[in-house]
Amino acid sequence: MRIKKWHKWLILSTLLVGGLSLSGCAGNPGPAPVTPSPGTELSGTFSIVGSNTVTPITSVWAEDFMTINPGVRISVSGPGSGAGIAALIDGTTEVCQASRKIKSLEIEQAESKGVYPYEIHVATDALSVVVHPSNPVSELTIAQISAIYAGRITNWSELGGNDAEIVAISRDTNSGTHVFFKEHVVQMQGLPTEDKSLEYGPDVLMLPSTEGGVSETAGNPNAIFYPGLGYLTDEVKPLGIKITTNDNGILPSVETALNGTYPIARPLLYYTDGEPEGIIKAFIDYCLSAEGQLKVNEVGYVPLP
């Protein structure tokens, strides 16, 4: 393989540009200007790993907290709640962000490794069910959504829509939303029709990110997907959710989640190994403060009551 000199330069410069743009994407503000503010001696590094759903609000909190405390470095990543809990159990992260509660099996596994998960409720999310804006369907019952995802209803005409096959989109098994939605919607936990044997149907698309699901729904007239409230855009239409056919459909919003009328709201949680201390405690105190909860609203989630 003979590569001419200028080719080498071409490859080198391409790599360089690629590398630069990648590092730009990481959103690292670089060495922050040192402005010694009195009273802040916090410094240190920790990471928050877990839910893709919680990541938007965690990122805002982490950035603000790092601006206030220049000595603190927080890294945030969102591969999924299950991944976060696995990381907490394996000791590869200090804080786990989760969009579902930790399972008893996971607590056992954690305790067998000397990790004692401590739960902190930091915000609430209303899980919205979205379709393409051109879809005439605007309300569904939980039982109907369950039937769609279990593969028992496969055409929109069965729900009063167009004669077109439904493209049901889900998150993959890394996601806490996947598990929460399966338990509370597909299996209808807490409803009279609850059926623990129901599973996602084999034709459901499992996508690796919530953004991917939203963009696929925005471009596909027959798609349905369930992003967290923070991922709603104008390109998709949220459905009104009702428990029985006679109810009025409730649209997902901060108000309906706070007053308890929206049926699929869920807590967003942080888990630490034992009660948080030091900079992690300071960070979580900031998240729970009035200022931190104001950010929850801005990102599109539901603040704590």
Add this chain to the structure above:
Amino acid sequence: MRSISAVIAAAGKVGGLRRRRSGERFIEGWILLAGILAIVILLGIVFFLIREGAPIFLHTNPWQFFSGAKWYPVSEPPTFGILPFLVSTMIVTMVSTAIAIPIGIACAAYLAEVASPRVRNMVKPLVELLAGIPSVVMGFIGLMILSPLVQSTFNLNTGLTGFSAAIMLSMMSLPIIISVSEDALRAVPDDFKQASYALGATRWETIRHVSIPAALSGITAAVMLGVGRAIGETMTVLMVAGGALAVPQSPTEPMMPMTAAIASGIGNAVRGGLQYQALFAIGLVLFFITLGVNLIASRVLERQKRRFAR
């Protein structure tokens, strides 16, 4: 494996016959160490995969594991059947190979036989540059540009299908196929072609009946290497293939190949848990498939080399 030990033995013999400077001996030692290290790493990986993955067969017997069509790793109780992933991997690989072979060989024949040296020196590095595009970028292109196109062309429900993933994969295996086939075509002795021209054959006839048959084992190896690349590719298929858990019936359905199944589940799996073991077992299967493909490729490539070693 055998050829490596043969090389080591040969090196030892040569070393014994010749008096060498100590510097040379030092360097040879290092090279030997590097060679051994590669083997140790390979064996270590195999050992690790078996240790982490094999225990799943205590829970699910191998027959159920390979022929089961249900994959519910986070349910109670979990079921692990990898048939959908096996079939998806096969479909995606076959379609991508079917796309890549004609384009790749035609491009290689053009570069080796038709193009002027100036053009070749321009095009070949560019083709090799294609290999350097990160797979996540290919996935993004597939997601944003190709999948809507596939959806409207075939009038499908969704463009996130095995076919879209196969197209992206074929683009990723093309550089390997082109580069290795071109080398094989150029290794065909000039006498062959001169003889063909002397008999009055046209350039096309020469390529078709002389160059390509003579270089066939090298081209086969190139294709196998491309296949290996397509089987192991993860990010692109994860993003583009759609990820449905059904056993796919046709390439235009959403599907989840083995690599995507591992990637979309491993983050959730607690170390040592059942899902973790099942995913490692998939990794083990994948490893043996790619190992097989690469072994065939190197065998064939060796034959090609022997053929023209004059």
